[in-house]
Amino acid sequence: MSVRVLVLYHSMYGHVETMAKAVAEGVTHAGGTPTLGRVPELMPEDAFRKAGGKTDQVGEIIEPASLADYDALIIGTPTRYGSMSGQMRNFLDQTGGLWQKGALVGKVGSAFASTATQHGGQETTLINVHVTLLHLGMVVVGLPYSFAGQTTLEEISGGSPYGATTIAGSKGERQPSRNELEGARFQGRHVTDIARRLSA
Template structure:
């Protein structure tokens, strides 16, 4: 069995919805086991309530958990054109895994939610991939074989760099069906890559 982790942070539920779609897509590939986990919240509860953050009862992950998976699909909202601080804090705690090359050869992918079409959507997808490459992971995007990303008939998220959605300035938009289809596509795409790599040892010896 291939093991895939969908790891996300979500304030208002958009990324969590995409995470479930990513997991659904990955599970559609035979021989794939998927866990959905969130990163711990760093915002005080009082602030969360005032800001209207949604309650999330998804189990939280620990950085050490990452080495137990063949692939890690990361979801984050956009914060000023970059990943959310909660996700960055989580990844910053994975230095021990980096030091041991524990994630080398694993597949990594990213999806995101942004308030507006030009609010840093692609920048967030691309910059979130950077630490994954420092870990030595193999990056999977969302290729144009998912034709939904080229539509101009509606506002959609996603790019060749990963799936996504546009939440609207007030967060009132929910992921479009095209967005969810893109997330399912990406999850399955990652799972198929992992299946192809199964049995291969890509962990390089330190030079």
């Protein structure tokens, strides 16, 4: 059975988008069907461009009601002061109708993120997303230590048991590393495998 997985992200400069693509690759590798989607940008287009925002992103704009169409939801967000971005928060705040109907209860939820610095709130951001997923009744899945890159001491790297992460640099100058992308792919596979078991 093919598991439908929505990889839903918000990305300002493209770092989270790159991670989202890797997550989607992992979903495909596990035999799932990924959809790359993104939440609407709240910044005016002019301001977004002036701030250096990436305008040619691959994800299609997703409506909150469509979350019920998927077996699993994997959310990617940049960090804003230790929490998810305002764009992602705004989107999730529109899922009250799904919450009332219990439309996401028992489905799999997971998260990945980026921060500017190594200790810039990656884990608090992921846990913040997890709290929302739990309120929606979802089964929360992280990035287990069976992903060997989780314990690397060879390089500075994102990643935690709460989800895959990347460090973008204070000016967005650092792109996701090979290890970080492998963590994202692993998470995509892992979520898909669990969603398949729950759907059986």
